[in-house]
Amino acid sequence: MQTGPQISPRxxxxxxxxxxxxxxxxxxxxxxxxxxxxxCGSLYALLPDLIDAGLDIIQPVQTTTADMGAAKLKRxxxxxxxxxxxxxxxxxx
Numbered sequence: 001m002q003t004g005p006q007i008s009p010r011x012x013x014x015x016x017x018x019x020x021x022x023x024x025x026x027x028x029x030x031x032x033x034x035x036x037x038x039x040c041g042s043l044y045a046l047l048p049d050l051i052d053a054g055l056d057i058i059q060p061v062q063t064t065t066a067d068m069g070a071a072k073l074k075r076x077x078x079x080x081x082x083x084x085x086x087x088x089x090x091x092x093x
Contacts, residue, residue, distance in 0.1 A: 001041045001042065002041055002042060002065045002066065003042060003065070003066045004041075004042050004045055005043060008045075009045050009046055009049060012046050012049055013049055017050075017052075017053050020053040020054065020055075021054060024053060024054030024055070025054055028054065034057055035054055035055050035056045036056065036057035036058070036059055036083055037055055037057070037058055037059070039058065040060075042062070042065035042067055042068050043058065044066065044067035044068055044073075045067075047076075051079060051080055055080065056081060057081045057082070057083045058080060058081075058083070059082065059083035060083075061073065061082050
């Protein structure tokens with residue numbers, strides 16, 4: 001979605017984060033990998049939890065959506081990398 005994620009941060013923490021954390025930690029134990037997530041729209045509200053779960057790279061960054069400006073993301077989430085160019089599309093995948 002353009003204004004925020006399709007699920008609330010509370011729902012992400014309850015239903016997805018524990019599973020992401022287990023899966024991503026296991027992948028990193030087995031091989032020297034980085035975890036990349038493709039997601040259209042604004043992930044801003046979920047980024048702290050995604051990073052805490054082990055996310056390393058987001059792809060793409062849709063800069064025209066809420067709170068996803070490149071400067072803001074770099075300032076607030078310097079730990080995460082961006083793969084590929086920033087997407088400036090108006091439609092969500």
